[in-house]
Every structure is written in structure tokens, then in C-alpha cells.
Amino acid sequence: MRKSAFIVFALTVCLSSGIFVPIREVNTTSVSSKVRLFDPRTLYIHGYLVYKYNCPTPASIPIPVFVEVWANNFWSDVRILQTASSSGGRTLGVGYVKHNVTSGKYDLTEREDHKSIYGAQFNFTDVKPYQEIRTDVWIKLSISKVDMTSILNETVGDVSEASSPLGADYGTYVNETYYWDYSNASVQDVIQEINQTASGSNVYDIVYATIDWFSTHMVYKEHEDYPDQRLKASQILNETIEVTGDEEKRYGVCRHFAEVFVAIMRGFGIPCNLFNGLVFSDMGGTVGVVFSGGHAWCEVYMPNIGWVPVEVTISDRYIRDIVRVGLISPYYYLPIYKEFTNSEPEETEEQGEPKEPYEYLIAAYWSWGVGEVPVLTLEGLIHAIVSTPIINWILLVAVIVLIVNSIMVRRKIKTLTERTLLV
Structure with a gap:
């Protein structure tokens, strides 16, 4: 089943039983003393997402849509202030969910769960062929920048020390998946290259050695099929372009860098997940959205430190030397979705059974803006x-x-x- 199907099933059951919990204020999550949070800001953000019902026949049943606005992290908090939708839509509720790997569905959970995702559930009725439907959310965001310069290899443990603190979840964060196919020879070759430059099995050294490899072997350039087709890590590593003279490098945008990074980390046995979200610039006191189409980065579990965010779109040594291991300091990073597993895409309608109505929804366009507060609220x-x-x-x-x-x-x-x- 697809991600949307998981969410739809869980939320439909929970909402019908009346146990879907409303948003609430939460306590700040404790972080390692080696991680410094600075320049805290409170931002009001308005986002809208437009989906197209790409089907020649009307929807036979209501179509649910779950809009994600926050994925578990220690440097930000989000509260949904107001929602709205186009004709035929209504908001059913807001709350936290997580992907249940065993059942293949989404379950309700608490904010503190490392796998939690927070968002709003909409329902659309009488959807016509090729109709566009719109969802709006207004959120209050409390966020800080993250400084990880105090984390050094001597403060981080080895790969062998990562499994015990995570317990039963360790396997979830290191398992090979369809897109993170680290047993493939192309990925293994890169792992061997990185292993020669890293100092033993220290997690920090391996992470930095991987970023260093990116800075000399990959360039930022869109694939022809992006974003319509998602590529495996091995596929990304098998494609090169000529950059200068006879030199060839692998290439991609942030999503491709992140796919390869997760595969390499998991190939080393290091817990790693993928973040999708928004990045905000802070220039001269004015905050605005960067990468309006969204951004991808990763999180890595470092023994003795915990889960830390890592910017992996490092395509030259200058950026590598500035960022090293962590996030780019002038920016605020808001994770909207966290991916820790994936599977092979379902067959198309021509190859298999007809789709469910919600499977015809495709994202048409979206936008996020800073400073927009819903007027008709106390906030x-x-x-x-x-x-x-x-x-x-x-x-x-x-x-x-x-x-x-x-x-x-x-x-x-x-x-x-x-x-x-x-x-």
C-alpha cells in the first residue's frame, strides 16, 4: 500500500471511533549538551496545497487527504491554528500519527514518539473528474537554528554502540529498503571508498567521510525525470555527467543526495532516516522560505549524542568546510515528513487492479508564506x-x-x- 493509503486507513478508523486527539502544547525535548540551539524565532506560516483528481470518472466515495506540517525533531514545535479547504472539503481533525512497519498502516501516537508526524486530516466529497481540490493550513512555528560544531569524533561512539540505545527500533533504522538498496554493488563500491578514508568505525568520522565524498564526486543538477520518478540509490550512483574536461560525476538535487546518503549510512550499520521539509532564510532579520518546492536532508543517530540533523547536499569542498556535520547555520530547517522505510511502488492500473479514488490524487502545486496569521482567531x-x-x-x-x-x-x-x- 502507498503512504497515503496507510494514513487514510488509520485516520478513518480513529476518527470514526472518536479518539483522534487534538493538538496540544508540548514540552521541549532535551538534547545533548554538545548541540547548541540559538536564534529562536516564532513564525506564523500559511501553506496551501492543491491536488488534482486525475481520473476520468467521479469519485465514488469521499477522498481523504492528510496534510503533514511537522516531523519529530528537537529544535522546533508546530501548532495548527486554523484550516480551510475548497468546495466539498472539511477538516476532520489534527493529531500525531506514525507508520507501523509491521501492519503497514499508520497508528495514532504521541508527539514524543521519534517516528511521529503531525498534521491535519481533510475529507472531500463529490469530487469530479480532473477536479482540483485545495487545502489550507495556518501554523504557529517555534524554531531554533542548530549548532553542532562542538560534536567531534572523540565525543561520538562507534557503529557497534548504536544498536543498544535504540532497542527493537534499531533494525527499522538500518534495514535495507527498495530505494536504499545498499547491498547493490554500486553502493557497496562507494562504501568501500569511504571506508578507506574514515578512521575506523567511529560514526562521526564515517558521516564526515561520506559528506567529503559527496563534495568531490557529486554535483547539483536535476535529473531529466525529476520529480516524476523516484530513483534508487544505486540508480543515482550509476548515472554520471561530464563536468569539466573528461571528469565525470554523479549528480542530482537534494532528494538524490539524501537517498544515497541514507543508503550509505545504513550500509555501514548506522541508523539514518530521511527528512522532507521547508528551509527558511534569516537575512537581515527578515525570514523567508528558501527552496519553495521543499528540501530533503537526513538525520543520523550518533552514539553518546543522539539523533542529529545532517545537511547532505554538499557538492563542493567550500560548502563542506563550512557545514562539516550539521545544518547550514543561516537557515531554519522545518521537517514536515520523516521517512524511515519504503517499498516498491505498486503496479499501475493497466498492470493490476483498479486504483482506489485517493490514489488518483496528484500534487499539482503548493506554496508556503511567512507572516500570515489567520485573522479570525485569538492568535x-x-x-x-x-x-x-x-x-x-x-x-x-x-x-x-x-x-x-x-x-x-x-x-x-x-x-x-x-x-x-x-x-
């Missing part, structure tokens, strides 16, 4: 008050005082006039 009122410059409040008070004085003067004149007439 919107508070934001309007707090964000208004003090000089505007002074002018407003002055105008109110003048109006009140004018009213009082008129009343006094009226009173004096009435007394004069009585005399």
Missing part, C-alpha cells in the same frame, strides 16, 4: 496587537483622546446651553 488578534509598531499605538491613543475630548467638550457646551436657556 491572530494577539499577533496584530504585538506586531503593530509602538508609534502606531501612540498615534491611535492620541486620536482616541482627541475624540473623547471632543465628545466631552460638546457635552459641556450642550449642558451650558441648556442651563442658559432655563435661566
Whole structure:
């Protein structure tokens, strides 16, 4: 089954039974003392996603849509303030879910679960052929930048130390999957190259050696079939382009770098997952969305430290020397979806059985903007008050005082006039 099918099944059951929990405030997750969070910000974000029902016949049943806005991490928190949808749609609820590897479905969970994803569930009825449907979410985001420069190889354990702290979940985070096919000869060859430059089995050294390999062997360039077709790690490593002279390198965008990185890490036995999300720039105090189409990066489990985010789209040594292991410091990273397993795509309708209505939905376009707060909410009122410059409040008070004085003067004149007439 596809990811959407997993979510649809779980949420339909949970919503019908009335146990779908609403969003709530949560406690900040503790992080290693070696990881520094800085420049905290509170952002108000409005995002909309438009899907096309790519089918020649009307939908026979309501179509559910789950919009993800946050994946478990220690440097951000999200709260959905308001939702909206196009004609025929309604919001069923918001909450946390996780992928159940055993059953192949999505279960309700708590925010603290490392696999948790937070979002809003919509339902659309009477969907017509090739109709576009739209979902809107307004969120409040509390987020910090992440500094990992204090993490060095002597503070991180070896690969053999990664399994015990994760217990039964360790296998989930190192298993080979359809797209992360690390037993393939192409991936194994790269693992052997990296193994020659890494210092033994230290996890930090292996992560850095992999990033170093990226900086000299891969370039940032879109594949012709991107984003329509997802490639395996081995397929990405088997394709090269000529860059300068006779030199050839592997290539791809952030998604391809991340696919290869996860496969290599898991091939070493290092727990690793893939993040999809948004990146916000902070230039001169103004925050805006970078990579409006989204961005992909990874998270790695480092013994003695814990789960840490890693920017892996490193296509030259200059960026490598600035970033090393961690995130790019001028940016805020918001994970929207976390992938820790995947499987072979289902057969097409021509090859197998007809699809379910929700399987005809394709993402048409989307957009995210900073600074948009839903007006008709308490949060919107508070934001309007707090964000208004003090000089505007002074002018407003002055105008109110003048109006009140004018009213009082008129009343006094009226009173004096009435007394004069009585005399």
C-alpha cells in the first residue's frame, strides 16, 4: 500500500471511533549538551496545497487527504491554528500519527514518539473528474537554528554502540529498503571508498567521510525525470555527467543526495532516516522560505549524542568546510515528513487492479508564506496587537483622546446651553 493509503486507513478508523486527539502544547525535548540551539524565532506560516483528481470518472466515495506540517525533531514545535479547504472539503481533525512497519498502516501516537508526524486530516466529497481540490493550513512555528560544531569524533561512539540505545527500533533504522538498496554493488563500491578514508568505525568520522565524498564526486543538477520518478540509490550512483574536461560525476538535487546518503549510512550499520521539509532564510532579520518546492536532508543517530540533523547536499569542498556535520547555520530547517522505510511502488492500473479514488490524487502545486496569521482567531488578534509598531499605538491613543475630548467638550457646551436657556 502507498503512504497515503496507510494514513487514510488509520485516520478513518480513529476518527470514526472518536479518539483522534487534538493538538496540544508540548514540552521541549532535551538534547545533548554538545548541540547548541540559538536564534529562536516564532513564525506564523500559511501553506496551501492543491491536488488534482486525475481520473476520468467521479469519485465514488469521499477522498481523504492528510496534510503533514511537522516531523519529530528537537529544535522546533508546530501548532495548527486554523484550516480551510475548497468546495466539498472539511477538516476532520489534527493529531500525531506514525507508520507501523509491521501492519503497514499508520497508528495514532504521541508527539514524543521519534517516528511521529503531525498534521491535519481533510475529507472531500463529490469530487469530479480532473477536479482540483485545495487545502489550507495556518501554523504557529517555534524554531531554533542548530549548532553542532562542538560534536567531534572523540565525543561520538562507534557503529557497534548504536544498536543498544535504540532497542527493537534499531533494525527499522538500518534495514535495507527498495530505494536504499545498499547491498547493490554500486553502493557497496562507494562504501568501500569511504571506508578507506574514515578512521575506523567511529560514526562521526564515517558521516564526515561520506559528506567529503559527496563534495568531490557529486554535483547539483536535476535529473531529466525529476520529480516524476523516484530513483534508487544505486540508480543515482550509476548515472554520471561530464563536468569539466573528461571528469565525470554523479549528480542530482537534494532528494538524490539524501537517498544515497541514507543508503550509505545504513550500509555501514548506522541508523539514518530521511527528512522532507521547508528551509527558511534569516537575512537581515527578515525570514523567508528558501527552496519553495521543499528540501530533503537526513538525520543520523550518533552514539553518546543522539539523533542529529545532517545537511547532505554538499557538492563542493567550500560548502563542506563550512557545514562539516550539521545544518547550514543561516537557515531554519522545518521537517514536515520523516521517512524511515519504503517499498516498491505498486503496479499501475493497466498492470493490476483498479486504483482506489485517493490514489488518483496528484500534487499539482503548493506554496508556503511567512507572516500570515489567520485573522479570525485569538492568535491572530494577539499577533496584530504585538506586531503593530509602538508609534502606531501612540498615534491611535492620541486620536482616541482627541475624540473623547471632543465628545466631552460638546457635552459641556450642550449642558451650558441648556442651563442658559432655563435661566
